Amino acid sequence: MSEQTQLIDALYGVLNEHLTKEEIADKLETPKSADLGDAAFPVFTLAKALRQAPQQIAANLVEQIDQTGFEKVVATGPYINFFFDKNATTNAVLADILAQGADYGQNNDGAGANVTIDMSSPNIAKPMSFGHLRSTVIGNAFANVLKKNGYNPVKINHLGDWGTQFGLMIAAYKKWGDKPIEEYSVSELVQLYVRINAAAKEDDAVANEGRAWFKKLEDGDAEAQSMWQTIRAESLGEFQEVYDRLHITFDSMNGEAFFNDKMDPIVAELTDKNLLVESQGAQIVDLPALLPDANLPIAMIKRTDGATLYMTRDLAAAEFRQENYDFAKSLYVVGAEQTEHFRQLKAILKLADHAWADDIEHISYGLITINGEKMSTRKGNVVTLVEVLNMAYDAALAQISEKNPDLPNKEIVAEQVGAGAVVFNDLMNDRKNFIDFTPENAVKFEGDTGPYVQYTIARANSILRKAGAVDFTDLRLADDATWDTTTLLKNFPEVVRSAWDKRDTSLIAKYALRLARAFNKYYANSKILTDDDQRNSRLALVKAVTIVLAESLALLGVQAPEEM
């Protein structure tokens, strides 16, 4: 950052009649190509005031500017380009990273404020599909990034453990169940679920049975409750295996069922504030009437039979989180198809005079399809997350057995590489993109992938092992070949900030790829373990790269094996 202030001061020295320091800072950019310089100031906007051609302005300013502290300052067309003092910058950055270790890039912007993250949220009695990967890993990455920015993330697994589909499930078991409910596996339960859905579509009477069972469940019927608990426990056990493999934990497992007895207050509140009206026998918030310009459909709060809905529980959950966590932000990592739902949720809370409704943010992501079709348990075209992780593990293990058969702990590394490939692949692009699942896309190891970054770290670690004990106190790296790597290392704290500011965790993944590529280029062309007076400084760079790459992966929830 010192270059930044130096830069602004230098420019301000010659431009103080025309621009403020803030305006200068705002216009600064990074040149497209590194050989143009490390920072650039375009002078187009001065053309009118100075009544000169931009090229000439740049040339004139460069003559007048104070160049101390820079390698050089040159005019290239309509730009003033600054070249930093490479050696001083490099050695300062390396010393900084080695001193801070994994804490490099940590800031305290959040000042410890709570941010709740509604994430993962698989449905009970169904397998966790590949589709649930997104909410899980995106939510987890946000939690890590928030922590790095000084916030206190609260990861909430808002389990889909309540709702009409449960009534259907029970109805199915009552119709066709031929053994005690405890003995049903999740996949057998899914079969029942698929069957009853087909039947309900054919016959309204079946659908009504489901609704009736859900109503009984909600009213505390003993038989329904007991079946629900059995199925829930069975499902949670299966989910836990997946979370363990992804190394993801939660601060709260309060799903929809948790709010079953906490909805009266919100309904009462909506009634008190005259927001609730009856329509066709149901209780609704008439958003089109209350907010004519918002272009939102009506929101149903209670069905004709008095049962609650998704919206009812989400309203209760939102208030519960506000009261319990006093959040600075409340994130919902949920598919883009629910955009309207969250707009309604915020609108209703706002109508109820809750200013904190503005702190609710829907972190949406694109649909995962398979063969261009939406995955659906009912249609049976579901790829489970476990299947994908297994596929990735097998492919990684095969690769290791072929290329590095003597590697110790092969199975552990294969798991880290396999899961790393799947998770990184999900996080590296804009989360709003749609993903059509194919095994080839989900499990890749070469090029822009998680394993590429992991491999870079492993090779760097290998150099450090061979180097033995190294003294990092006297850094004097003067090597142009490392400059790309250094500037990237220097940028990490800024990337951490923008990942949160822009709500874009893919920035971390893209950054890790760029850093890995820059380092690999250096590695391929330069010998590091050569005995000369810069050996330790080169090793400091290697060490710094492993620290920052590993921390980048950690933010994404990806492990970095020591060797692979």
Place this chain on the structure above:
RNA sequence: GCGCUGGUAGCUCAGCUGGAUAGAGCAGUCGGUUUCUACCCGACAGGUCGAGGGUUCGACUCCCCCUCAGCGCACCA
């Protein structure tokens, strides 16, 4: 019909609040290791940035219109 997304190289995607010749990976062709793990490095080839208007000194980026695709629009979540 209304709304929300998206349309950039054969494929998958980057492209920051408009700025210097539109970038990667994969696939294709060719090349690189007596060297620290070749899951690596490099070169070549590949683009009317969906179409058309507009704003601007300057538009992949902002505005308008059209088009195509996906998703959503009261008793599911």
